[in-house]
Every structure is written in C-alpha cells, then in structure tokens.
Amino acid sequence: MIALPPFSFAFQPIYDMASGQIVSQEALVRGPAGESAYSVLSQLTAPGIYQFDERLRAAAIRLAAEIGGPEALHLNLNLMPRSLEVSPSALASTLETAQNCGLSPESITIEITESEIIHDIEGFVAVANEYRGTGIQYAIDDFGAGYAGLYLLAEFQPDALKLDRQLVAGIERDGPRQAIVRGVLRTCEDLGIDVIAEGVETEAEFSWFRSEGVDLFQGYLLARPGFEQLPGVAIPGTSARPTPVVAQLPMAA
Amino acid sequence: MSELMHLIYSSAATQQFDRDALVHLLDRARKTNSELNISGMLLYIDGSFLQVLEGAPDQVEALFDRISGDPRHSTVVRIISEPIAKRTFSDWSMGFAEVSADDLNEVDGLNDFFTGQACFSELGPGRTKKLLHAFKSGRWRSRIEGVLPKAPPSSASEHPEPASPGVSASPPPGTPGLDALPVSFAFQPIFDVTSHTISSYEAIVCDEAGGSADAVLSSYTSTEQSGLLQRELHLRAVALAAKLGLQTGLTLKYAARGVEEADQLMSATLEIARSHGFSNNQVTLEIDQRELVGDSSWFASVIQKQRGLGLRFSIDHFGDARSGLSLIDAYQPDSVALNKNLVANIETHGTRQAIVRGVIQTCQDLGIDLIAKYVETEAEVAWFRSEGVDLFQGTVIAPPTFEALLPDVRYSGPVAA
Numbered sequence: 192m193i194a195l196p197p198f199s200f201a202f203q204p205i206y207d208m209a210s211g212q213i214v215s216q217e218a219l220v221r222g223p224a225g226e227s228a229y230s231v232l233s234q235l236t237a238p239g240i241y242q243f244d245e246r247l248r249a250a251a252i253r254l255a256a257e258i259g260g261p262e263a264l265h266l267n268l269n270l271m272p273r274s275l276e277v278s279p280s281a282l283a284s285t286l287e288t289a290q291n292c293g294l295s296p297e298s299i300t301i302e303i304t305e306s307e308i309i310h311d312i313e314g315f316v317a318v319a320n321e322y323r324g325t326g327i328q329y330a331i332d333d334f335g336a337g338y339a340g341l342y343l344l345a346e347f348q349p350d351a352l353k354l355d356r357q358l359v360a361g362i363e364r365d366g367p368r369q370a371i372v373r374g375v376l377r378t379c380e381d382l383g384i385d386v387i388a389e390g391v392e393t394e395a396e397f398s399w400f401r402s403e404g405v406d407l408f409q410g411y412l413l414a415r416p417g418f419e420q421l422p423g424v425a426i427p428g429t430s431a432r433p434t435p436v437v438a439q440l441p442m443a444a
Numbered sequence: 445m446s447e448l449m450h451l452i453y454s455s456a457a458t459q460q461f462d463r464d465a466l467v468h469l470l471d472r473a474r475k476t477n478s479e480l481n482i483s484g485m486l487l488y489i490d491g492s493f494l495q496v497l498e499g500a501p502d503q504v505e506a507l508f509d510r511i512s513g514d515p516r517h518s519t520v521v522r523i524i525s526e527p528i529a530k531r532t533f534s535d536w537s538m539g540f541a542e543v544s545a546d547d548l549n550e551v552d553g554l555n556d557f558f559t560g561q562a563c564f565s566e567l568g569p570g571r572t573k574k575l576l577h578a579f580k581s582g583r584w585r586s587r588i589e590g591v592l593p594k595a596p597p598s599s600a601s602e603h604p605e606p607a608s609p610g611v612s613a614s615p616p617p618g619t620p621g622l623d624a625l626p627v628s629f630a631f632q633p634i635f636d637v638t639s640h641t642i643s644s645y646e647a648i649v650c651d652e653a654g655g656s657a658d659a660v661l662s663s664y665t666s667t668e669q670s671g672l673l674q675r676e677l678h679l680r681a682v683a684l685a686a687k688l689g690l691q692t693g694l695t696l697k698y699a700a701r702g703v704e705e706a707d708q709l710m711s712a713t714l715e716i717a718r719s720h721g722f723s724n725n726q727v728t729l730e731i732d733q734r735e736l737v738g739d740s741s742w743f744a745s746v747i748q749k750q751r752g753l754g755l756r757f758s759i760d761h762f763g764d765a766r767s768g769l770s771l772i773d774a775y776q777p778d779s780v781a782l783n784k785n786l787v788a789n790i791e792t793h794g795t796r797q798a799i800v801r802g803v804i805q806t807c808q809d810l811g812i813d814l815i816a817k818y819v820e821t822e823a824e825v826a827w828f829r830s831e832g833v834d835l836f837q838g839t840v841i842a843p844p845t846f847e848a849l850l851p852d853v854r855y856s857g858p859v860a861a
C-alpha cells in the first residue's frame with residue numbers, strides 16, 4: 192500500500208438562478224490546512240494516483256455529509272484522467288460510499304474533463320452508460336478548452352457541461368467567444384444538456400451569461416471555495432451576502 | 445441495476461392529424477404500450493410530433509422500429525436514447541397544443557401539456573423535461589419543405605476552354621524529381637444554392653489516370669519533403685485550373701504538417717496564382733483541422749498575415765475526433781467544412797443535428813461560411829437547406845471530374861431559405 196499525503200476538501204457551490212437554490216457543491220481537494228490542490232496532487236505518481244482518486248471521492252462524500260447532513264446534499268465529484276480505465280470499479284465504490292452516508296446515486300454528479308473522455312471514448316461511454324441506470328449524473332468539465340468538444344457530444348451526452356474558464360473570462364467583450372458559447376448553448380438546449388458557467392469572476396461576465404439565458408453559475412463572484420465548509424452564495428446585483436456556513440442545502444434533483 | 449431506457453424522437457406528420465385521428469392513434473398505442481410496459485408521451489403541434497418512450501431496451505427499440513415505419517409520419521429523428529434510472533412517466537399520456545383543454549378532458553389519457561401546464565410542471569427535472577421545453581419553444585419542429593433535385597442535368601462534359609495565355613511568369617520549377625511527379629487533379633464544385641452559382645472548385649490530387657494518388661504520394665512523408673511536395677502540388681493545380689479557364693474560386697488543400705516555412709509556402713502559392721492571372725481572394729487554402737491541433741499559435745499568426753495578403757482559409761473536417769471550438773476562435777477562418785461523421789444521414793440523427801445547429805449559430809455570428817461538405821444524399825442536402833446552409837460540396841451535388849470543370853451541378857431545389 193502506497194503512503195498517501197494528508198488531504199482535505201474545500202467545497203464550492205453551483206447556483207441555479209432559476210430556482211434560486213444551490214443545486215450542488217463541488218468538492219475540491221486541498222492540503223490538510225487548506226493548501227492548494229497542487230500541493231497534494233504533486234506528491235503522487237502514476238499507479239498510486241488512481242487509488243488515491245477513489246479515496247478522494249469517498250472522503251469528500253463523508254466530509255460533506257458530516258458538515259451538511261445527507262438530506263439535501265448534492266455533490267459534484269471529480270474523476271481523474273484515466274481512472275475508469277485503470278479501475279473500472281471506481282464508480283461502484285463511490286456509489287457505495289454515498290449509500291453508506293445516506294446519499295442516493297441521483298445526488299452524485301461525476302465531473303470528467305473532455306480530454307479525458309476523448310482519450311478512450313468507447314470505453315468511457317460503455318462504463319458511463321452502465322452506471323447511468325443508477326441515476327448518477329455526469330458533467331463534462333472544461334468544455335471548449337480541448338480538442339474534443341463537438342465530437343464528444345455526438346458520442347456521449349452528459350447531464351451538464353461546464354464551460355471552460357478560458358471561454359468565460361472577459362466574455363462580455365470577446366465576440367468570437369460569445370459566438371462559440373452561443374453555439375454551445377444552442378446545441379445543449381436542443382439536447383437537454385444543462386450549461387454551467389464556471390469560473391465566473393465579474394459582474395460583467397455574469398450579466399452576459401444571464402442575458403443569454405444561462406441559469407447555472409459557479410465562481411468566485413458567487414462564492415469562493417470554502418475550506419471544510421459548504422458555503423452559501425452572494426447573488427450578484429443583490430445585497431445578499433454569503434452565510435459563512437450553510438448547513439441546509441436545497442437540492443435540485 | 446435497472447434495465448430501463450428512454451428514447452425520444454421527433455417527426456413530421458405526413459397527413460392532417462385532427463383530434464379524431466390522434467385519438468385513434470392513442471387508443472391503439474395505449475393498448476400496445478401497456479402490454480409492453482412502455483410509458484411515455486406523445487406531443488403533436490403544427491404537424492410535428494415529439495414522442496418519449498420509456499421501458500426495457502429491447503421493447504423500446506422494437507417499438508421505435510415499428511413506429512419509424514409508419515407512413516403517417518416521416519423524417520423520424522432520434523434525439524436521445526440512453527439508460528435511465530427511473531421513469532419520468534408512470535403511464536402513457538399524450539398531449540397536443542391546438543385542441544382546447546375542454547376537448548381534452550373528454551378523452552381519457554389526453555392531457556394538454558402546453559396550455560394546461562399541470563402535467564408539464566409536474567414532470568420531474570431531467571433531460572426529458574428539458575427536451576419537452578425545447579420542443580415547446582419551437583425546436584425540433586419539422587422545417588424541411590420539398591426535397592431537392594429532380595433531374596440530374598450534368599453530363600460530365602469536358603469543355604476545353606481556351607488555355608490561359610503565356611504562362612511565362614511560371615515560377616521556377618520545384619525540386620528535380622518532383623516536376624516529374626505522376627499526378628494530376630480532379631475538380632469538384634462548391635455550390636451556392638442561393639445564387640445558383642459555383643463559388644469555387646476544389647482541386648483534388650489524383651494519379652495521372654484519375655485514380656487515387658495515395659501510392660504516388662506515400663513516399664513523400666518527411667517534413668522537408670512535404671513542404672516541397674505541397675509547393676509542387678499547388679503549382680500544378682493552379683496551372684491546370686488556369687488551363688481549364690477557371691473563373692471561380694479555387695480551393696487548394698494545405699497539408700504540409702509542421703513545415704516551418706508555412707509562411708513562404710503560402711506566399712509562393714499566392715504568387716503562383718497571380719502569375720496565372722488569378723486575383724486576390726480567388727484562392728482558398730483548405731486546412732485539415734488535424735493540422736491545427738497542438739500549440740499552433742505561430743501557425744495562427746501565419747494565417748492571419750496571409751489573410752491580410754489576400755489568401756482565404758477554410759478549416760476542413762470540422763467536428764471530427766479532435767475538433768475544438770477553440771479552433772474557430774484561434775483561426776477565424778473564412779469558411780468551415782463539416783466533417784463527414786456529422787453530415788452522414790443527418791436527417792435521422794438528432795444529436796448530429798443539435799451539434800450542427802450549434803456550429804451554424806457560431807458561424808453565423810462570426811460571419812464564417814459553413815460548407816456542407818461530403819453530402820451524399822438528397823435528404824442530407826434538404827436538411828441543411830432547411831437550416832439555412834447555402835454552400836454544398838459532395839457527390840450528390842456534383843462528383844469530382846478529372847482534369848475538367850463541371851459546368852453545372854445537380855440542384856433544382858428551393859433557392860431562397
């Protein structure tokens with residue numbers, strides 16, 4: 192057994208303007224005292240990292256359930272590159288932990304980056320669809336950054352996709368990015384896929400996405416990741432301030 | 445693990461569906477579906493259907509096959525089929541927009557999803573609900589009018605035009621050896637249906653008999669050789685096009701992967717074209733998007749510069765396995781040609797349709813032409829027409845012709861979108 196570095200988590204909410212609720216909290220790995228994700232992950236090398244990945248998800252579920260209680264909890268959990276390939280049971284064990292903590296599969300969303308999926312698309316789609324029957328959901332992370340984008344959606348339609356920060360930054364004054372995002376929104380609307388604007392940092396970015404009908408947001412503007420807590424959100428344009436610790440989490444699905 | 449799937453499709457009615465016809469359909473469906481343990485719903489608005497089928501995969505697929513063959517509708521487009529954890533509909537229901545809620549109350553099992561709202565808002569969240577929402581706001585409605593061409597006018601007539609005079613300014617020949625390369629070209633039109641004109645011909649390299657050039661070219665693989673080869677091919681293609689009297693645009697493939705002298709190579713091509721009497725803006729370099737992956741900011745800047753000098757650029761195979769939306773941002777080409785995997789049988793593939801609609805939207809917003817390339821059937825062309833795409837290239841419009849410019853193409857469909 193490989194010695195694993197100590198770690199903990201921060202959580203960052205995903206907020207739905209349409210329902211006025213936090214629909215999920217994304218678990219972000221941190222050092223034991225809140226150090227960066229890099230400080231933890233850089234200590235790991237190839238075979239160990241996949242084992243670690245599974246344990247990370249399990250630990251994130253336990254921590255979140257402990258802080259917020261399982262009742263209204265929904266979690267977005269990351270899946271590291273090549274995890275499913277190396278360990279096809281990765282999702283089963285995550286779901287088992289969830290169940291032990293009182294969480295149903297419907298309250299788990301697995302986030303995968305597009306470059307990860309494209310690496311072995313057939314294998315990925317097979318495993319992902321196998322677990323879809325449980326009710327688990329999928330989100331494609333960093334959409335638009337890599338080379339996979341469109342082709343990927345032809346082969347696999349996630350429940351949600353998170354626009355890459357590169358597409359979001361300064362979008363209010365970047366025509367090509369706006370055009371690209373409008374295209375993505377169009378495609379997603381037609382396919383019933385939610386679009387999450389991730390990494391939203393300014394009111395101008397937020398307003399642009401609102402004007403295009405985007406409801407789901409994650410980013411510093413609404414809430415910074417909270418170390419070992421489930422933060423509330425500050426809704427732009429209102430005086431609402433984040434409550435430091437939110438024990439009660441309204442959930443979407 | 446549950447063995448459940450849902451399948452959602454849209455289609456266009458081929459006949460009037462009044463209330464009686466729908467009730468008749470529903471009666472039948474209700475009976476069969478409950479026997480098969482299939483739940484779901486059917487919506488009808490303005491000649492368009494959207495149906496959700498939920499149940500065991502085998503049963504759902506078999507029923508979908510049967511429904512697809514029903515002559516009362518056509519253009520059946522599968523939008524989603526995937527495993528689900530639980531049913532969205534406990535039962536079988538059906539709704540439509542035109543009939544009043546009172547009418548519907550009389551008929552057991554009919555709900556008005558749109559005006560009554562009750563049912564719609566009671567649906568659990570999920571993709572089904574989102575799709576119904578999209579349908580409600582006008583998506584997935586059938587928009588295809590007539591199908592296109594009736595008669596193929598084109599006999600592959602070779603019409604020898606006067607060769608362009610004095611190619612005296614012919615640039616120095618390529619490397620020794622390359623000038624004896626046994627290749628020639630076929631030309632395939634890119635057709636603009638709005639103006640009913642050929643906007644460009646793509647030069648496609650072949651061997652000297654018009655067959656595949658793969659064998660001939662396979663020995664030129666090193667980076668250095670591919671640059672020289674590229675130059676030679678452009679030289680030959682331009683010369684032949686000039687000889688054939690080409691008046692339209694000329695589209696040349698650019699496939700000198702990783703060649704550092706891309707800038708000089710492109711300048712040379714422009715120079716060759718000018719020396720044959722072609723004007724600025726007449727030449728389009730078509731770049732395989734596979735050339736564009738990786739760190740290619742230097743290549744992007746070469747392209748920007750060359751565009752400033754008058755060359756036009758197109759990205760080919762857009763949407764294949766390594767396609768990035770970021771390419772559009774980085775290169776801002778004059779046109780984009782869709783990859784074959786997005787075009788093939790698009791009239792029945794909801795996912796492809798959704799993706800292509802997104803690309804069309806992006807291109808429109810940026811003033812980039814979208815070329816429906818690789819179209820092989822009239823149904824594919826009709827679908828792209830219905831989405832407002834004007835430019836087509838493919839065998840169904842016109843095949844490549846060896847050392848000849850096809851004077852006209854097979855298209856007699858609707859002209860204005």
Ligand SMILES: Cc1cc2nc3c(=O)[nH]c(=O)nc-3n(C[C@H](O)[C@H](O)[C@H](O)COP(=O)(O)O)c2cc1C
Nearest residue numbers: 472473474476477486493495510511512514516517
């Ligand atoms: C838009 C549309 C939806 C239909 N939905 C169903 C359905 O859900 N279940 C069903 O049994 N038949 C449905 N039908 C009718 C079938 O196509 C077919 O007529 C019926 O299953 C009888 O098939 P059979 O003649 O092979 O026995 C539908 C037809 C149309 C045009």
